[in-house]
Amino acid sequence: MAREKVSWTHLITGCYKGRSQSEPKKVNSKIPSSPRKSFTDFNIPGSPFSLDISNSSIGNNLHVFTLAELKTITQNFSQNNFLGEGGFGPVHKGYIDEKIKPGLKPMRVAVKLLDLDGLQGHREWLTEVIFLGQLMHPNLVRLIGYCCEEENRLLVYEYMVRGSLENQLFRNRFSASLPWTTRMKIALGAAEGLAFLHEAEKSVIYRDFKASNILLDSDYTAKLSDFGLAKDGPEGDDTHVSTRVMGTQGYAAPEYVMTGHLTAMSDVYSFGVVLLEILTGRRSMDKARPIREQNLTEWAKPYLGDSRKVDRLMDPRLDGQYSIKGAQKAAQLAYQCLKDNPKSRPTMSAVVKTLELMQSFDDIPVGQFVYTVSPSPSRDKPETEPNKKESNEETKTLKLDDDDNDDDEKKCNNKKKDDEMEGSEDDDEEKNKKDKSHHHKRRRSPGHRHKSTISPVHSETSLYKYFNNGLNSPKRNH
Incomplete structure (x- = not known):
């Protein structure tokens, strides 16, 4: 059985002429009774100059837009309305109201513009018009209309929010x-x-x-x-x-x-x-x-x-x-x-x-929602760890840095505080004698390049008692 060929001259009117805005396109509400036409049903004799989809079953549910109308809808294809770009070309969102297209209820739309330097061309544009102009299903995107002016090819879809x-x-x-x-x-x-x-x-x-x-x-x-x-x-x-x-x-x-x-x-x-x-x-x-x-x-x-x-x-x-x-x-x-x-x-x-x-499986575990907040650093140190604080301070005073004079000053200050605490028990003369008679030799710390000496530490101070086993500082007699 021979297949009936439909010439492109019966498909799209004025593709290379443009359409005046004063010519509103009326949508045929009659549902086609003929079988769906496919791309292979059409005879494609070279470059078309007069094509009219609107007069065939394909255009029964499609609106014809002018390029000027689509520029108005998308605010001249503003970058603010840019949604993305695929193999066909860039996509912009827009809004149609009754002033722009009488008979079409106000709605948001997505306008896809063919990239003339892209991977797809007129054939892919026409394929999409042919299929979506006839196929309708809740799980197929709705094609609202198209534009074909000179070399411009555009498609207008329903806007998908997500x-x-x-x-x-x-x-x-x-x-x-x-x-x-x-x-x-x-x-x-x-x-x-x-x-x-x-x-x-x-x-x-x-x-x-x-x-x-x-x-x-x-x-x-x-x-x-x-x-x-x-x-x-x-x-x-x-x-x-x-x-x-x-x-x-x-x-x-x-x-x-x-x-x-x-x-x-x-x-x-x-x-x-x-x-x-x-x-x-x-x-x-x-x-x-x-x-x-x-x-x-x-x-x-x-x-x-x-x-x-x-x-x-x-x-x-x-x-x-x-x-x-x-x-x-x-x-x-x-x-x-x-x-x-x-x-x-x-x-x-x-x-x-x-x-x-x-869809009916309901064995989804219900987890408890936990909102985690990162703790902010506090200026006040906890009172429950005084020993740890003292230990850290004492340890820091014994970390030697030959090139840092500030550490030596801190160690001297700690020595003076300890001496004052013990001054109530010893006479001033005894304390002075002990200060003159007891000294440390600083042990070279591993990893240091230069030799340095530690400030004298009283042999009976709490620091010396605490680190007695770790310090090799014998007494010297004058």
Whole structure:
């Protein structure tokens, strides 16, 4: 049966002419009854000069924006509204009100601008418009509209408040870690989005499933975005789609990398990698780690098959606050998704069923919250340790430094204090005689370069008695 070819002349109007702001685009509310059209349905005879998606089933739910409108929405693509940048190009947030687009309720949006010097181009832009213009699901990001003026290609999406899963797992180091239940909710939502694509009437292979392409709304509902590399699945008796190898290192299935044969099981493998990232809090590829730990799947596989070793995989930022049964089940699921043989991997519908069962696991330990304050240094020394204080003072007076005259002065002051304490018992004359008749020879301290002498210390003082065994200072008779 011959496939009907649709010329690009029926797809996008005025792509190279621009659209006047005075020409509001009316959105056709009629739901298309014809089967979903794919990229291969279109005849692409070179550079198009007159294309109109709005007149086809693809544009039924899409608005056409002018470049001037998008500049107004994003405040001329202000750096203050910059959200990030991917393979397609930079992304800015903006706000649409009724004055800018009549008939469209006020909302926040994300505007993605094609980088003309980037890795992607018009083909990826059109692929995304074709897929998201027809596919609708709670776990797929909503494409609101597009802009095609001269060489400019832009896409307008719903704004996702929580950003990407990548940001939540790896970049927000100063914020609280995602709790276990939230991680499992994200995993389930992403799995449901993939399952929808695989089980559609005309299946879709996502081909670029990774943490940065999973966006999160305010309640952490996961939605797949960036369909620029998506491909239609095999049809009829075909078992795979042969295509140029594209994707992200660390996520792509090994058989796809080696042969270029793309199947739904390639997405399953990528899902297993992302599930590992959710469990461990580690990136799929991390050059900053030791060599054996740089590739997440290679490092984690020996632990995945043994339930007794699962705790070695878990993200330490969870601090043990996770379901043990759920972690073991998730690790086993990741192990199955990462099988080298594609036929041994589960389907995404089977993955969804497993994750749904895990949502009810409630064996999460409830830990006591402890708020730790670092003690500030106190000027007052504790009264409960007088002996230790005195010992420290006495020890310090005997630490010799040949180049430091201040130590000698401190030692002399301590000697005078001791002499005054004993002056009530001895006569002044006896004390003077003893001071003249008893002296020390300073013993050379090991490690000192120069010879020095210690100040005289009275033989009957408390200091001399305390350190009598450690000092070799015989009395000398005059």
